[in-house]
Amino acid sequence: MCGIVGAIAQRNITPILMEGLRRLEYRGYDSAGIAVLTDDGSDKHGSMLRVRAVGKVVELENALAATPAHGHLGIAHTRWATHGKPAERNAHPHISGSLAVVHNGIIENHGPLRKKLVALGYEFVSETDTEVVAHLVAHYYSETQDLLGAFRTALNELHGAYALAMIHEDQPQTLYCARMGSPLVIGEGSGEHYVASDPLALLQVTDRFRYLEEGDHARLTNTQCEIWDRDNNTAVRPVKRYEHAAFSMEKGEYRHFMLKEIFEQPQAISDTLSGILAKDHVLTAILGPDAETRLHEIENIHIVACGTSYHAGLVARYWIEEQADMPCSVEVASEYRYRTVVVPKNTLLITISQSGETADTLAALRFAKDQGYLATLAICNVAGSSLVREADWRLLTHAGPEIGVASTKAFTTQLVALLWLTTALAQVRGKDPERIASNVAALRKLPQIIEQALLLESRITTLAERFATKHHALFLGRGTHYPIAMEGALKLKEISYIHAEAYAAGELKHGPLALVDEDMPVVSVAPSDALLEKLKSNLEEVSARGGQLITFACETVDQSEDNNHEMISLPWVEDCISPILYTIPLQLLSYHVALVKGTDVDKPRNLAKSVTVE
Structure with a gap:
């Protein structure tokens, strides 16, 4: 959500910083600020000039028009309030003496550090966790006069997630930065260096970047880029050219936007997880400074959503009830407010929407305001959307x-956000720490697992030919994979116009089995979980009636197949991320079936991207 831009250059860097902030506006924020070491055009550098404003970047621009900033070194930031309300005193950069710092992430131990610094005589003027960083570095610098050493010592005391950029009047040619749990890149220019939380912020000046790794910190001048790892060993991070097409509004090398977006999922998931995971737990403070207390008060969950987002909520119900030991109900938003809603004590309402403007979901949120919920939470991909603005809490999917x-990619990032939330609820309720750590580890490796699943495309391309003349299909799943089967069926019908339905596999004998014959493809997802043997029995029922079985199965599952049964292997993963993994081949299947059918993949008939009418 927050954004960082920094630069050390041979020209006035204020326009670079401001353009960077404008390019980061899509991430959502409530205030913005800039700090520049000013100069008058000569070699003599002046003092630190800081300008901050609440609201949009244009408000900061107006403030700079009244107080111009000209200099060769500076940092800038857009902030979304976590610790401290939106106010100029809480906006970044934060200053301690002659030092300024900007920060993304959460400093979990800011409380005890603040007490320590107050005892040392430091005065805090903001409510943020970031001001702790500024005073901490300033304190160690006052003792040693070694700015790099002071920066390192301070970093060793910080717990949580951070991306940092720092400047000091005593070193007017040097920019410091560090990352732990939040992304930060170094941009390479001609006699210039830049830093940013997102390469998009710097594409107006460079397309060459060094990507810092976990625990890295760096010192930049016009001509030098020194990087060290968490053990203070010199680290080499190669310069990589940014592939503009991969994340632009153009299709680039892909035939359709849908295929491009399927392949963007590893990066989208990585971005969504940025800054919200610690080593073995999740950072609940991303929801706000009182999140830990408020989450502990929750006793029930209601989830309201439409379409694909509704399927994400159905998966989350399994997670929440199993891991957080908390009742959870999921409802279609278009039905929710047209019945009598009974809200148990201390219930959190979660609304899920890709656009944040889905009419039924937004109306449900507004309806819920008078129903006695403890709080409302929006899970959404658009930071400035109505849903995000009107909910008490927001959890953005990047x-x-x-x-x-x-x-x-909006669906899989919603699932990631919901698994994070499940883990947060379990964490505050004192559930098994090993389970929580396992969830965090599984989420960390998920982008790489998705990369492996995308390698199945060539196999699925051949498989899609089977659907060329079909008019109907069944999708089967059990447990958390039943909603994934529902999502697979929805994707197929949306873009190929093949009638597809999903069932909990145990329901076959209660009616759908009557539809099965040699012309009915039956797609199932078969992870290696506690319900596998039950699912195998259900598939035998299909096979005995001549149905064409297509099974996406864990690599540990018996791979026996025949003319009527084709199996595609996926890597074994922990149960908690398995639904996300098994989504990928179903997306690819629907896409390639649509290609075979010759339909308009990106703009299927009768449908709109954002349903803004009831």
Whole structure:
């Protein structure tokens, strides 16, 4: 959500910083600020000039028009309030003496550090966790007069997630930065260096970047880029050219936006997880400074959503009830406010929407305001949307622009956000720490697992030919994979116009089995979980009636197949991320079936990307 831009250059860097902030506006924020070491055009550098404003970047521009900033070194920031309300005193950069710092992330131990610094005589003027960083570095610098050493010592005391950029009047040619749990890149220019939380912020000046790794910190001048790892060993981070097409509004090398967005999922998931995971737990403070207390008060969950987002909520119900031991109900938003809603004590309402403007979901949120909920939470991909603005809490999915009508990366990032929330609820309720750490580890490796699943495309391309003449299909799943089967069926019908329905596999004998014959493809998801043997029995029922079985199965599952049964292997993963993994081949299947059918993949008939009418 927050954004960082910094620069050390041979020209006035204020326009670079401001353009960077404008390019980061899509991430959502409530205040903005800039700090520049000023000069008058000569070699003599002046003092630190800081300008901050509440609201949009244009408000900061107006403030700079009244107080111009000209200099060769500076940092800038857009902030979304976590610790401290939106106010100029809480906006970044934060200053301690002659030092200024900007920060993304959460400093979990800011409380005890603040007490320590107050005892040392430091005065705090903001409510933020970031001001702790400024005073901490300033304190160690006052003792040693070694700015790099002071920066390192301070970093060793910080717990949580951070991306940092720092400047000091005593070193007017040097920019410091560090990352732990939040992304930060170094941009390479001609006799210039830049830093940013997102490469998009710097594409107006460079397309060459060094990507800092966990625990890295760096010192930059016009001509030098020194990087060290968490053990203070010199680290080499190669310069990589940014692939503009991969994350732009153009299709680039891809035939359709939908395929491009399917392949963007590893990056989208990585971006969504940025800054919200610690080593073995999740950072609940991303929801606000009182999140830990408020989350502990929650006793029930209601989830309201439409379409694909509704399927994400159905998966979350399994997670929440199993891991957080908390009742959870999920409802279609278009039905929710047209019945009598009974709200148990201390219930959190979660609304899920890709656009944040879905009419039924937004109306449900507004309806819920008078129903006695403890709080409301929006899970959304658009920071400035109505849903995000009107909810008490927000959890953003950083999927980036999604152009294809059939949602892909928005869905998987919603699942990631919901698994994070499940873990947060379990954490504050004192559930098994090993389970919580396992969830965090699984989420960290998820982008790489998704990369492996995308390698199945060539196999699925061949498989899609089977659907060329079909008019109907069944999708089967059990447990958390039943909603994934529902999502697979929805994708197929959306873009190929093949009638597809999903069932909990145990329901086959209660009616759907009558539809099964040699012309009915039956797609199932078969992870290696506690329900596998039950699912195998259900598939035998299909096979005995001549149905064409297509099974996406864990690599540990018996791979026996025949003319009527084709199996595609996926890597074994922990149960908690399995639904996200098994979504990928179903997306690819629907896409390639649509290609075979010759339909308009990105703009299927009768559908709109954002349903803004009831």
